[in-house]
Amino acid sequence: MRILACLSLALTLGCAHSAPPPAEPPSPAPVAAPAPPPAADAAAARFVPPDAKPAFDIPVDAYTLGNGLRVVLSRDTTAAIVTVAVYYHIGFRIEPRNRTGFAHLFEHMMFQGSENLGKLAFIQLVQRNGGILNGSTRFDFTNYYEVVPSNVLETMLWAEADRMRGLKVTQENLTNQQGVVKSEVRVNVLNRPYGGWPWLTVPQLANRNWYNAHNFYGDLGDLDAATLEDVQQFFKTYYAPNNAVLVVSGSFDPAQVKGWISRYFDGIPRAEVPPIPDLTEPRQTEEQWKTVDDKLAQRPALAVAYHMPPRGSPEYWAMALIQQILVAGPDSRMYQELVQKRGLTGEVEGGANLLGNQFDYQGPMLWMAYLFHDASHSPKEIVSAMDAAIEPLRQAPVDAATLERARVKARSAYYSDLDRLFGFGRADLLASLALFDNDAAAVNRIEPSLLAVTPELIQKTAQEWLRPTNRTVVALQPAGGK
Amino acid sequence: MSRTVLAVALLATGLVLAAPEAPPPPGTTPPFELPATTVFTLKNGLKVTLVPYGAIPKTHVALALRLGNADEAAHQTGLADLMGKLLLQGTTTKTAVQVAEAAAGLGGELEANVREDETALEIECLGDSTVDAIRLVAEVARTPAFPTAELARLRGDLLRDVAIQRSQPQPLAEEAFARAIYGNHPYGRVLPVAADVEKFSLQQAKQLWTRFAGSDRSHLYVVGRFDPAAVRSAVEEAFGGWHKAKGTPRPKPAPKAGRRVLLLDRPGAVQSTVRFGLPAIPPTSPDYIPLVVTDALLGGSFGSRITANIREKHGYTYSPRSVLGLHPGVGTWLEAADVTTKDTAASVREIVNEIERLRKEPPSADELAGIQKYVAGTFVLRNSSRAGIVTQLRFVDLHGLPADWLRNFVQRVQAVTPADVTRVTRKYLDPQRMTLVVVGDRKAVEDSLKQFGPVKVEPPK
Numbered sequence: 001m002r003i004l005a006c007l008s009l010a011l012t013l014g015c016a017h018s019a020p021p022p023a024e025p026p027s028p029a030p031v032a033a034p035a036p037p038p039a040a041d042a043a044a045a046r047f048v049p050p051d052a053k054p055a056f057d058i059p060v061d062a063y064t065l066g067n068g069l070r071v072v073l074s075r076d077t078t079a080a081i082v083t084v085a086v087y088y089h090i091g092f093r094i095e096p097r098n099r100t101g102f103a104h105l106f107e108h109m110m111f112q113g114s115e116n117l118g119k120l121a122f123i124q125l126v127q128r129n130g131g132i133l134n135g136s137t138r139f140d141f142t143n144y145y146e147v148v149p150s151n152v153l154e155t156m157l158w159a160e161a162d163r164m165r166g167l168k169v170t171q172e173n174l175t176n177q178q179g180v181v182k183s184e185v186r187v188n189v190l191n192r193p194y195g196g197w198p199w200l201t202v203p204q205l206a207n208r209n210w211y212n213a214h215n216f217y218g219d220l221g222d223l224d225a226a227t228l229e230d231v232q233q234f235f236k237t238y239y240a241p242n243n244a245v246l247v248v249s250g251s252f253d254p255a256q257v258k259g260w261i262s263r264y265f266d267g268i269p270r271a272e273v274p275p276i277p278d279l280t281e282p283r284q285t286e287e288q289w290k291t292v293d294d295k296l297a298q299r300p301a302l303a304v305a306y307h308m309p310p311r312g313s314p315e316y317w318a319m320a321l322i323q324q325i326l327v328a329g330p331d332s333r334m335y336q337e338l339v340q341k342r343g344l345t346g347e348v349e350g351g352a353n354l355l356g357n358q359f360d361y362q363g364p365m366l367w368m369a370y371l372f373h374d375a376s377h378s379p380k381e382i383v384s385a386m387d388a389a390i391e392p393l394r395q396a397p398v399d400a401a402t403l404e405r406a407r408v409k410a411r412s413a414y415y416s417d418l419d420r421l422f423g424f425g426r427a428d429l430l431a432s433l434a435l436f437d438n439d440a441a442a443v444n445r446i447e448p449s450l451l452a453v454t455p456e457l458i459q460k461t462a463q464e465w466l467r468p469t470n471r472t473v474v475a476l477q478p479a480g481g482k
Numbered sequence: 483m484s485r486t487v488l489a490v491a492l493l494a495t496g497l498v499l500a501a502p503e504a505p506p507p508p509g510t511t512p513p514f515e516l517p518a519t520t521v522f523t524l525k526n527g528l529k530v531t532l533v534p535y536g537a538i539p540k541t542h543v544a545l546a547l548r549l550g551n552a553d554e555a556a557h558q559t560g561l562a563d564l565m566g567k568l569l570l571q572g573t574t575t576k577t578a579v580q581v582a583e584a585a586a587g588l589g590g591e592l593e594a595n596v597r598e599d600e601t602a603l604e605i606e607c608l609g610d611s612t613v614d615a616i617r618l619v620a621e622v623a624r625t626p627a628f629p630t631a632e633l634a635r636l637r638g639d640l641l642r643d644v645a646i647q648r649s650q651p652q653p654l655a656e657e658a659f660a661r662a663i664y665g666n667h668p669y670g671r672v673l674p675v676a677a678d679v680e681k682f683s684l685q686q687a688k689q690l691w692t693r694f695a696g697s698d699r700s701h702l703y704v705v706g707r708f709d710p711a712a713v714r715s716a717v718e719e720a721f722g723g724w725h726k727a728k729g730t731p732r733p734k735p736a737p738k739a740g741r742r743v744l745l746l747d748r749p750g751a752v753q754s755t756v757r758f759g760l761p762a763i764p765p766t767s768p769d770y771i772p773l774v775v776t777d778a779l780l781g782g783s784f785g786s787r788i789t790a791n792i793r794e795k796h797g798y799t800y801s802p803r804s805v806l807g808l809h810p811g812v813g814t815w816l817e818a819a820d821v822t823t824k825d826t827a828a829s830v831r832e833i834v835n836e837i838e839r840l841r842k843e844p845p846s847a848d849e850l851a852g853i854q855k856y857v858a859g860t861f862v863l864r865n866s867s868r869a870g871i872v873t874q875l876r877f878v879d880l881h882g883l884p885a886d887w888l889r890n891f892v893q894r895v896q897a898v899t900p901a902d903v904t905r906v907t908r909k910y911l912d913p914q915r916m917t918l919v920v921v922g923d924r925k926a927v928e929d930s931l932k933q934f935g936p937v938k939v940e941p942p943k
Contacts, residue, residue: 055539056537056538056539076537078535078536078537078866079862079865079866080512080513080514080862081862081863081866115502115503116502116503116504116505117502117505119794120785120790120794123784123785124785124852125505127783127784127785127852127853127855127856127859128785128851128852128853128855128856129508129855129859130855130856130858130859130860130862131859131863132860132863133784147863148859149508149511149512149859149862150512151508151509151510151511151512152508152509154506154508154509155505155506155507155508158505158506159505162503175797176794176795176796176797177797178797179796179797179798179822180793180794180797180799180800181800182822183753183797183798183799183800183820183821183822184800184801186752186753186800186820186822187753187799187800187801187820188800190752190753191651191751191752191753191820192650192651193646193649193650194646251512296649297646297649298645298646298648298649299642299645299646329582329585329586329591330570330578330582330585330591331579331582331583331585331586335582336579336582340578340579343634343635343638345639345642346567346636346639346642346643372642372646373642374638374642404587405583405586405587408586408587408588408589408608409586409589411589411608412540412589412590412606412607412608415538415539415540415608416540416606418538419538419540419867419868422863422866422867422870423866
């Protein structure tokens with residue numbers, strides 16, 4: 001049976017040929033509550049010693065330009081290709097309240113013209129030089145990246161610098177991209193069963209803080225309301241070099257690339273960036289059960305979502321192992337319980353941050369498990385089967401064989417994250433760590449941190465974070481409410 | 483170039499504007515060499531390709547078998563998928579849990595990926611575990627248990643998959659398009675029918691496997707970080723005693739071109755799911771590479787003409803794309819787009835306009851050169867990952883292409899001329915011979931579709 005491609009791709013320029021989605025907030029900066037960045041503290045208190053060594057070591061050369069742009073270089077000469085990635089510290093969480101979906105709409109506008117590159121010219125410049133590109137809007141960042149033959153590196157640095165310097169877009173471009181983005185929402189959400197399930201739906205039900213709980217794709221009315229002035233203001237507010245990270249990974253000459261970066265980025269002025277608003281979620285103390293109706297669906301679906309421990313804490317690392325133990329692959333406990341033993345579903349999926357991985361967000365975040373099932377099994381029955389898989393983790397430390405398997409899987413999954421999309425995955429992790437913690441070298445502590453998790457820590461983590469009272473159960477009901 | 487023209491025009495009107503800065507030109511194109519491969523054949527006919535590749539300590543192991551949905555009889559659509567699910571339910575010496583745990587212990591997950599022409603048993607494991615991964619794949623391939631106890635559960639899973647697929651407009655459009663082109667051939671039967679699935683027996687699934695699975699219909703690919711000598715002896719030991727397959731030839735497809743307008747009603751749909759295309763050519767055709775380049779220029783890349791038109795100019799759609807659909811000996815071309823309901827007919831007209839434009843006028847040398855670089859560059863990317871390399875090698879083997887096909891690809895792309903593009907567009911992409919499938923709100927779109935031909939409303943399945 002043919003598999004439908006592209007269904008899960010959300011909030012990007014485009015799924016067919018790689019393009020980014022829009023992102024932007026309107027003029028007033030979001031409510032500037034004092035910003036408590038939980039990650040900074042977490043990163044400071046390291047889970048493993050700073051010199052812990054991974055089995056697979058990644059070269060990291062990180063420095064900061066005078067205008068505050070953080071640069072990370074990571075050389076890998078496996079193939080004559082190179083990734084250029086620019087990450088801006090503006091995710092869809094903190095878009096303005098009357099402009100839901102703006103962060104993503106703005107991302108689309110970054111492809112509509114800059115000082116020296118007209119509409120479509122950026123895309124053509126990449127493709128006509130044999131590369132691919134995309135942009136995506138996520139919880140805590142908006143990224144733009146190209147994977148190109150290594151001889152095109154200077155051209156790409158010039159082009160990214162050009163659009164970091166300023167946008168030159170028209171009302172016609174904006175109207176056009178409003179149409180494109182509304183089409184994107186229709187194809188991914190409105191015109192299909194399980195649209196936005198569970199990545200878009202569940203955060204809106206499980207979270208309390210508006211920043212974490214609004215419709216990130218955007219209300220169509222809000223998308224229509226965006227003005228050209230909103231676009232320029234959003235750019236001025238967030239798209240400054242001191243609010244960004246540039247990563248170059250792949251095949252390059254380090255001295256040469258540093259010269260180019262200096263030439264093209266040094267002159268871009270820094271700007272005052274508003275503090276990130278208070279994104280924290282209160283500790284959940286009561287289990288929530290929610291239902292959503294889906295007129296287009298034929299079969300029910302169910303998701304459970306738990307709030308994640310703060311990024312960088314010991315419990316955060318334990319959750320990465322718990323993901324392997326509970327939902328990753330057919331040896332996992334939920335798969336064995338729900339699929340193999342009880343036949344309630346054909347597959348259980350899940351983990352932290354469904355729009356990326358456990359390492360490329362800042363937080364707060366949900367850890368989810370989700371599945372499709374038949375109407376003959378009730379949500380209650382399914383959740384009780386999930387509990388049969390989860391509760392033993394809370395009752396006693398895991399056995400040695402389970403832990404060893406989880407470690408091997410976690411390490412292997414991390415390598416796959418690095419490899420994703422022709423090596424773009426490595427740039428993604430480096431950019432995230434540089435953007436959130438100013439510590440790209442922390443990438444080499446991921447592997448040791450995963451391996452340092454103990455059975456006792458797993459139990460302690462499960463007791464607090466896999467508490468039923470820390471979860472939201474969302475049942476999707478198909479047409480007819482069966 | 484068009485930028486220069488613009489600057490000149492602005493100066494002529496007396497506006498004082500700085501001329502845009504041109505991007506720094508690329509350096510010298512790096513030489514592209516395919517990773518070195520070792521190919522050998524065991525005495526029983528099993529072909530093996532080993533490709534040491536990359537820095538990351540992982541390996542992709544894939545056993546590709548010439549067995550797929552194309553081998554299903556009428557009313558058996560989906561039987562191969564059920565067979566794939568059953569394959570992972572254990573061997574004569576391991577339970578399903580034991581197989582899953584063994585794979586996980588190697589850092590991977592064993593998958594049985596069933597497609598129309600081939601099925602592959604695949605695992606991405608840690609590089610150190612490559613030998614064990616090969617043994618596990620061999621064990622599952624040679625001694626699957628096909629346990630009766632799992633049949634009802636897996637059939638239920640398949641029925642659920644089918645129900646979910648059939649509730650989505652894109653699979654319905656794919657199914658209608660394939661049926662129009664390939665008729666009753668298995669390539670024309672994309673989605674299983676629930677009433678058929680309910681009757682599938684264990685015996686049928688098992689027979690499909692035993693008839694087609696065997697050493698001489700299979701090819702093992704190993705790409706990544708591993709010890710080639712150890713892997714080679716593990717392959718000989720694990721697969722040397724595997725029997726040959728019986729197999730039976732597949733029916734020959736007879737794809738049909740012709741303007742048909744097929745409408746599947748989805749009341750209230752805010753978008754129309756459009757498929758517009760026709761039979762084209764397989765990779766063995768001498769015109770295939772020119773058609774690949776033409777496709778990228780017309781609709782197969784972000785900067786392509788159709789995308790620039792219906793997305794970037796008109797905003798009708800988010801992810802339009804054209805696709806070359808390929809099977810051994812046959813192929814199709816189609817444009818796929820989900821467009822705003824009110825823009826359905828306008829979108830199709832614009833697609834037709836872009837095709838007609840390319841049939842009339844050759845592209846400029848400059849436009850073509852850009853697309854050639856794109857096709858060549860993305861080819862290099864596709865050969866720059868473990869899974870990508872496996873896909874490329876399987877493509878060559880599935881379509882029976884010459885051994886130097888991949889090595890010569892970039893050169894052949896670069897040899898395509900503007901005249902070639904016009905020639906293949908005229909020869910293979912005639913809008914008058916294209917079938918139009920629309921899954922959308924009948925009330926809103928039916929009348930406007932009549933301009934493309936008599937509309938046939940397809941009953942829901």
